[in-house]
Amino acid sequence: MVVPPQDNAFSKLGLNDALAFGVTEMGYAEPTPIQTQAIPVILSGKDVIGSAQTGTGKTAAFALPIIHKLGSHGKMRVLVLEPTRELALQVEEAFQKFSKYTDITATVVYGGVGYGKQRDDLRRGIDVLAATPGRLLDHMEQGDVKLGDIEILVLDEVDRMLDMGFLPDVKRIIQKCPQARQTLFFSATMPPELAQLSSWALREPVEIKIGQRRSPAETIAHAFYPAVASQKFDLLIELLRRTDFKSIIIFTRTKMGADRIAHRLQAEKHSVGVIHSDRNQRERVEALQGFKDGRFEVLVATDIAARGLDIAGVSHVINYDVPENPEDYVHRIGRTGRAHASGDAFTLVTEDDVRDARSIERFIGATIERKKLDGFPYVYSALFDEKALAEAAAPEKPKSRLMRGARR
Numbered sequence: 001m002v003v004p005p006q007d008n009a010f011s012k013l014g015l016n017d018a019l020a021f022g023v024t025e026m027g028y029a030e031p032t033p034i035q036t037q038a039i040p041v042i043l044s045g046k047d048v049i050g051s052a053q054t055g056t057g058k059t060a061a062f063a064l065p066i067i068h069k070l071g072s073h074g075k076m077r078v079l080v081l082e083p084t085r086e087l088a089l090q091v092e093e094a095f096q097k098f099s100k101y102t103d104i105t106a107t108v109v110y111g112g113v114g115y116g117k118q119r120d121d122l123r124r125g126i127d128v129l130a131a132t133p134g135r136l137l138d139h140m141e142q143g144d145v146k147l148g149d150i151e152i153l154v155l156d157e158v159d160r161m162l163d164m165g166f167l168p169d170v171k172r173i174i175q176k177c178p179q180a181r182q183t184l185f186f187s188a189t190m191p192p193e194l195a196q197l198s199s200w201a202l203r204e205p206v207e208i209k210i211g212q213r214r215s216p217a218e219t220i221a222h223a224f225y226p227a228v229a230s231q232k233f234d235l236l237i238e239l240l241r242r243t244d245f246k247s248i249i250i251f252t253r254t255k256m257g258a259d260r261i262a263h264r265l266q267a268e269k270h271s272v273g274v275i276h277s278d279r280n281q282r283e284r285v286e287a288l289q290g291f292k293d294g295r296f297e298v299l300v301a302t303d304i305a306a307r308g309l310d311i312a313g314v315s316h317v318i319n320y321d322v323p324e325n326p327e328d329y330v331h332r333i334g335r336t337g338r339a340h341a342s343g344d345a346f347t348l349v350t351e352d353d354v355r356d357a358r359s360i361e362r363f364i365g366a367t368i369e370r371k372k373l374d375g376f377p378y379v380y381s382a383l384f385d386e387k388a389l390a391e392a393a394a395p396e397k398p399k400s401r402l403m404r405g406a407r408r
């Protein structure tokens, strides 16, 4: 189909009619700030380090100019690396949708499933490949795919790629890409430790930052719920009972913890899906799909689901366990409040978590309100001592007071 000439906010950024028409059809009225800033720079051929809050359209910020630059169907010229299977799939789907009125093709490779279909897809010849690093390396070793024609390389959730489980694989993959290429880094969080990988992989990158580097989306309301460890589950049940939620994601620190919470919630008649890395791919797909379809009102997950997943209508995120790294907090709660929607993020905090809770507040640069449930039969904890709480909450008292004063 030939699309009519377009004159909208997306075509004004330099995107061709097929793309500008396609996104309008998808319901995008205006580009988001990261899209407005990143699209022209990517079109100009420069390397980019792009950061913007969770749920603000980073995928389209790189996918749209990439599809524009590809022009028409040819060799495999684009590689997008993603840290999880679910994300690789999601980004491939996004490329499919954006390229609906073009002849650009995309496919995806990820672990936990057979090689045959992926190998066939690769050999058929596609323009854009979304991949998780481990499986891509397997295919490279088996000669299914070569990266010699890659013109644009994207590392999405790039700070996650610094983790030891990924970094060696990612480096090997980058080394197989041509030196003369355009490289794009995207994430909601860009820690300073990224500098080394950036200077190695990028050439004179343009840095685009929307919002503070560490800030969660403004549409999310946060609360800490102090509790003793033995009452966490009861408190969770009571929170669920008192919360008017559509769909909710509960994060735990461990896979076993996720299974345990899921079983107990099922016993309380909640419909529950579970995602963690010890579940097989079929189970992971079923849990995620069931949650998206509304068959499961609750998704219990480890940090494997913390990043990037775009699920409409997640009204609440509950951190049953405080995340280990403050970055993970920002990503976990970013599963709600997406694309201008609002959302609530609750975190259960025990005495053992006070330090981590504090580092979350320091990281996001805000104090999170402590809340108690009226009438809940709380067992006493030092956490409820107002003074201890205040001290735990505000390590840099004078500064935070100043900031609060300034804002008023």
Ligand code: ADP
Residues within 6 Å of the ligand: 027, 028, 029, 030, 031, 032, 035, 052, 053, 054, 055, 056, 057, 058, 059, 060, 308, 309, 310, 338, 339
């Ligand atoms: P991020 O990677 O920044 O977390 P995504 O790229 O996953 O965010 O996008 C979040 C949601 O916002 C997706 O459902 C996407 O379709 C939607 N979206 C992206 N850009 C726009 C836009 N310009 N207008 C409306 N919705 C958008």
Ligand code: MG
Residues within 6 Å of the ligand: 058, 059, 156, 308
């Ligand atoms: Mg994303």
